[in-house]
Amino acid sequence: MSYVAPVKDMLFNIEHLANIEQIAQLPGFEDAGLDTAQAVLEESAKFTEGVLAPLNWEGDKNPSSWKDGVVTATPGFKEAFKQFTDGGWQGLQHPTDFGGQGLPKTIGAACGEMVNSANMSFALCPLLSDGAIEALLTAGSDELKATYLENLVSGKWTGTMNLTEPQAGSDLAMVRSRAEPQTDGTYKVFGTKIFITWGEHDMAENIVHLVLARVTGAPEGVKGISLFVCPKFMVNKDGSLGARNDVHCVSIEHKMGIKASPTAVLQYGDHGGAVGYLVGQENRGLEYMFIMMNAARYGVGVQGIAIAERAYQKAVQFSKDRVQSRPVDGSIAASAPIIHHPDVKRMLMTMRAYTEGCRALASVGASAYDAAHHHPDADTRKQNQAFYEYMVPLIKGYSTEMSLEVTSLGVQVHGGMGFIEETGAAQYYRDAKILTIYEGTTAIQANDLVGRKTARDGGQTAKGIAAQIETTEAELAASGSAHALAVAKRLKAARLAFIDVVDFVAGNTKASPNAVFAGSVPYLMLAGNLMAGWQLARALLVAEKQIAAGNDAPFMQAKITTARFYADHLLSKAGGLRDSIVEGAESVTALALEAF
Template sequence: MSEYNAPLRDMQFVLNELGYLDQVRELPGCGQLDNDLVEAILGEAGKFAHGVLSPLNVSGDRQGARWSEGEVATAKGWREAYQRFIGGGWNALSCDPEFGGQGLPRVISALVDEMWNGANLSFGLCPMLTRGAIEAIELCGSSELKHTYLAKMISGEWTGTMNLTEPQAVSDLAAVRSRAEPAGDGTYRIHGQKIFITYGEHDLTDNIVHLVLARVPGAPEGVKGISLFVVPKFLVQADGSLGARNDVRCASIEHKLGIHASPTAVLAFGDQQGATGWLVGEENRGLEYMFIMMNAARFSVGIEGVGLGERAYQRALAYARERIQGTEVGARERSKVAIIRHPDVRRMLLSMKSRTEAMRALACEVAAAMDGAERHPDPARREELQALVELMIPVIKGCCTENAVDIASLGIQIHGGMGFIEETGAAQHLRDARITTLYEGTTGIQASDLIGRKIARDNGQAIGQLSRRMQQVVEQLVHTDDPQLLVIAHYLSRALMALDASVEFIVSQFATRPAAVSAGAVPFLELFGIVAGGWQMARSALVAHRQLQAGSAEQDFYRGKLLTARFYADHQLAQAQGLSQVVLQGSAAVLEIDDLQF
């Protein structure tokens, strides 16, 4: 069974030749990021992913996490791998240097995160949730909370969690019932139960820092009455050492379709006197603060989709090269060939490859915008980049994860019947990928957020500005004499028209016909993702064209880039007009059918 190999050449292409490294190098604090340093970081991360995390992926899946009397044991090798992970400084890569982080830009850490997720998603979930908790405390916590928790969370000595949902609430956070009673000493006593808590209990670290949503007495009903609290597994004493066990108990862990080695906990707070918690920020603003974690997590989940897509593609490609079956269509030679020679297998492989490369480049576009929104010296530019980030977060989360599920499914298809057998490893990628479309908000929730908060609310200004940037690439394509680029220009231009028509429909109809617009929200999300991915593939094709014209020594690499972009145009961008028609006219039956007629 093959191990994961980081796609370093494509990552370097995205950073260096699509220009994202140059873009962030211009930001304050990023000038030291020369190519050699970045190449070394990615290279060492690739070695760790290949040599340490990937070998644990299958064994972790088969063994899983184990619960006993409130304690959770991770799979064999997990603790040792985690110690090597934090020992290498990987947990602190993009964190604030004030508390021990390395302060690298998000565009670098996103690619490193892709490696962790491609090699071993179950492992990568732990540092991902910790980073979300770190960001919430950094931005909203008091000085005391920061100095108590951040250094050890950034180092990875302690981990963090997000505690949002409850049995009766699930995605409806307005229904949260956990309560927080003031104790009179500046702390609160937390009572309630939380479910679906990733790494809510484990044996990797001595302490776990839970960020918990709960209601204080007299809080307003609904989402406006929710507060956010830091609730550690063990109380922290004045000298920073660990004190008594807090009143937090792991009641069970879930038995899941995939990510078996990642413990998903049910946590009970306040079985006795109440779990001691500290307020983050102000009362009744908890959901606002938690969205800091949630937005960071949504982007990170999108990166999980990229990593899983890459891993499924690598496994399917290896199998297609070694599996000998059938004769080649149209060839005179009738000997058996590897299945990579069969047209439909080639189509599926190119579908996997092109979508993964498009997702990677698009994710780096958003990551670089995140860096600019945080660091750029011009406030107007920061605001512009933040608008792009907010527009694209639901696209990255929704489209990258949906693509990951489909790519993993194609990987099984390429394996044939052997893909349905666990020993080949292809099935695990599909099982693991399936959760990514669900947590941190389902695809439908991402799509509703996109059309309502990100497009209708600003009358399509942010997406209109992005559309104009995409159109500039079309104009560059049509001014070449390369027939491949002209075909890409044709499909991208038509796809942009379909996207613009859909945006116009959303902006004009959302206020008066919100249900009709919402019926096409997910198809619109898919449309937007396809077009944005096509924009990135077109940019890649332009770079490849220039390199081929210049006689680059990497002819095979750039020829592959050009043809992969052509495939994306032929097979993905070609879907845009049909999806646009669904957005514009697909609501009638959805809204008119009676509940009893289903």
């Protein structure tokens, strides 16, 4: 089997770190306890391992292809997508009102990881549909909801996000696509959109494009952008499909990775205008788009974890099979599987610790999201929302950056074989590189972290989280075990480094923006590192208690070792990052432009 879903680790997080039983007490989640989580995850594991994972390498060898405006997905994808939708997986987290299963994100995120581990190119299609569904749920009229939601939630139709234009990438103020109001209340949309993931394909009957454009006469900049629904096929009153809309795929990109996922250039309005339906109010498009973006950013963070997990599993398997050289400690007097070599263990442990740390963080983030949306108490909702919003740029930025290191180590463990495409490790390395770029580059996440998540409240949310971490340190001290004390030492040092940086950011964003933004990505990396390490420290405490209670000692001992490794080898980077950020800003921006 090329992928085995880490159901046990996921359930450990869901039960002990994300506290699923508390979530199951929230209104609407009454049936979503640990038993449900286990049943859903096991079903998801079966499907992703058996159906999606075997198609992953095929998608790389035989990418989705374009001919005369028609995109054909990699052989096997259409059938797999039908099984995906038949299984109800698209609607997992969406409201039962529109045919979804209404499960908490705490459960849904784990399933999302499995889909992405199994086949990241495939997974992008439902990920984008999720974003479209969120936007319509939040801002769509009743008519739009009635027309589109049920088929999006079932997966009969898929959704896309159309933001980017050749001159407008991170800078959406430069969007030029335009929408002309028509007398019937619809709009005609004109323009070119690029980098549209699954923007055209043959896996679903219809594609629902959510498109940013400017209504004629709208203000310049981001305040003049509106959001439209442009379906590929018009939808008749009875729900049947009508004429082809004037949106066409003129090409797809030749990419380094995620090759099965067609990245479309879409042309709107070359034949009279694409019919568009306004979502919400005019000129509030960016606000609605951020709803999609935030859901998608969390989702991309999960992709980082997912591909890291897959790369880890492949590397472990190879290192148990490949026999080369004797162990340095003389424990085996013949050439041995390379997993016996300390540096191979170091690489595998690095991969494992990063992946488990980020998974734990994402699980806790999902739990906060669920509480923020379902808790009856307004203050609790607000606190959880602030916690979740702080974590989103970390989950996106840190988990994807770590996936670059993990997939690179995955190739490295394979030695020369890793560089041969047929081995498969290289695909993960190539696929992963998109993750630090799309849905906002790491720098864009770091801008969000600095501006909206730290400077805006003077670092209060960040400091509040630091106080929670201090509590964990006290619990580690109370445990008193050698591992707990070692982890507490690193956690404290990282927390203190973090507080220095938060003070630096909160204190200087207005007066010295260049200095603060010079350290924005290092701040994100330090914060993400700390938060993931913190969750593993909490996991260590749980594991110690579970061992004491006689539960599953091998798994729990491994969790402790992994937490200890994370602290010793990854949290230990925090001090250097602090120094770079707080003391090193000047040299980032000092070089004259002409000297580059």
